[in-house]
Amino acid sequence: MSSTPPTVEASPQGRKPVISRDDIIAAALKLLGPNRGISTLSLREVAREAGIAPNSIYRHFRDLDELAVALIDLAGDSLRQIIVEARQRATAEHGVVQGCADAFMERLRADDRLLNILLREGKVGSTAFKDAVERQLNFFEEELKLDLMYLATVKNTGLYDPGLTAKAITRLVFTMGGTALDIPKDKHDELSKQIVQMVRMIIAGTQALAAFKTKSGL
Amino acid sequence: MSSTPPTVEASPQGRKPVISRDDIIAAALKLLGPNRGISTLSLREVAREAGIAPNSIYRHFRDLDELAVALIDLAGDSLRQIIVEARQRATAEHGVVQGCADAFMERLRADDRLLNILLREGKVGSTAFKDAVERQLNFFEEELKLDLMYLATVKNTGLYDPGLTAKAITRLVFTMGGTALDIPKDKHDELSKQIVQMVRMIIAGTQALAAFKTKSGL
Numbered sequence A, B: 001m002s003s004t005p006p007t008v009e010a011s012p013q014g015r016k017p018v019i020s021r022d023d024i025i026a027a028a029l030k031l032l033g034p035n036r037g038i039s040t041l042s043l044r045e046v047a048r049e050a051g052i053a054p055n056s057i058y059r060h061f062r063d064l065d066e067l068a069v070a071l072i073d074l075a076g077d078s079l080r081q082i083i084v085e086a087r088q089r090a091t092a093e094h095g096v097v098q099g100c101a102d103a104f105m106e107r108l109r110a111d112d113r114l115l116n117i118l119l120r121e122g123k124v125g126s127t128a129f130k131d132a133v134e135r136q137l138n139f140f141e142e143e144l145k146l147d148l149m150y151l152a153t154v155k156n157t158g159l160y161d162p163g164l165t166a167k168a169i170t171r172l173v174f175t176m177g178g179t180a181l182d183i184p185k186d187k188h189d190e191l192s193k194q195i196v197q198m199v200r201m202i203i204a205g206t207q208a209l210a211a212f213k214t215k216s217g218l
Helices: A021-031 A045-052 A056-060 A063-089 A091-111 A114-118 A127-152 A164-176 A185-215 B021-031 B043-050 B056-057 B064-089 B093-109 B113-120 B127-155 B162-177 B185-215
Strands: none
Touching: A021 A045, A021 A063, A021 A114, A045 A056, A045 A063, A045 B162, A063 A091, A063 A114, A063 A127, A091 A114, A091 A164, A091 A185, A114 A164, A127 A164, A127 A185, A164 A185, A164 B162, A164 B185, A185 B162, A185 B185, B021 B043, B021 B064, B021 B113, B043 B056, B043 B064, B064 B093, B064 B113, B064 B127, B093 B113, B093 B162, B093 B185, B113 B162, B127 B162
16 A cells, blocks of 8 residues: 555546546445455555556545545445434334334345445454544444433433443444344344344333432432 | 465475464464454465465465354354353352453453454454354353343343343444454453443343333233
8 A cells, every 4th residue: 555646647548537536435335245344455456446547546545544434434424314314204212213223224225335334344454444433433322322311301211321321222233233234135124123122122221220220329 | 265275385494394273373363453354364474474385274274264264263262261250250140240241351451362353353254254253143142041041030030032132232242342452451441341331231121121021911
């Protein structure tokens, strides 16, 4: 990986003269999949897939790391869309869990490659890359925390450590969702039900612990 | 990656004449780390690290995939050791959670590379590799399920879907544990506390859902 962008671009025949950042991202997404992670890509290979000269790619991305971080940020935006949809679908606590799970599984079924990247990657890679994944997870945890606090107030239920509850739900849903691509599509309904039940379990748990804390005066 | 093992081995000077399977695994472990996953290794590179001719490695591993599966299986054995320790440390439900978390974090702190592999890898790679990870996770879920059922009987508490409860705990602990190498060591106690609280939340949740199920006659 070179960090020095070249100043002169070769334009051999058969290669597109102009290529956008989106084209490069689309090419990277084509190469990625359940058996292929970002850390195994090379910018050279992405350039080949995009049909451009290897050097042209440096105009948009300094190195593979910068491309990887861009993919994670895009994936986060994509998932936030899902959350917006889920919020629109439901307002009650029960409905929010089911609504989120439905929207989430729908996207997974649609083979949303960006979403898959966010769900699968993140434990291995450069520090910048892992920081980007962690940042996205923290966004979701913060939003979910606010939702949980709002719902606990509206429904007058307890909530034991809202931040930790949001973190437990987010991390569990992400790790369970990450297995979706590895199972046959006819098992997706079962996975969706498992995820919903797990989230309900955590919500019931945070309410029970909060009630216990109140009763015992802790 | 070649799947055809060579029949004649070169023995250049300075290379070890005899190398064991364990030596190769040790070499692979040296190369792996928080910024380097199994899927980015090559057998050639592992051979170089082990100080043997690239072709010699095929006597032990047909391809990178076979080496990766061997690493996962070893990592599973290593983690089962932790569970045995944790069981010895505690017998009551409260104690088991804390005991498991203590043993787990102790191993993480000791920079147990095998354990780290199991916690970090698994969402990307060949089908054989992901199956190996899934198999190990299922072992833990089965053992934990039996523990949970035993404790629920002894303590006369409810348990809503023991298999799902065990799965939620296992997946959450694995994903949280996988972040341990990325945070400074002085934050490990905090992470350990978070993991314990999350597991307690799930246990309180499964008991609450079971009580609800009994009350509502479902």
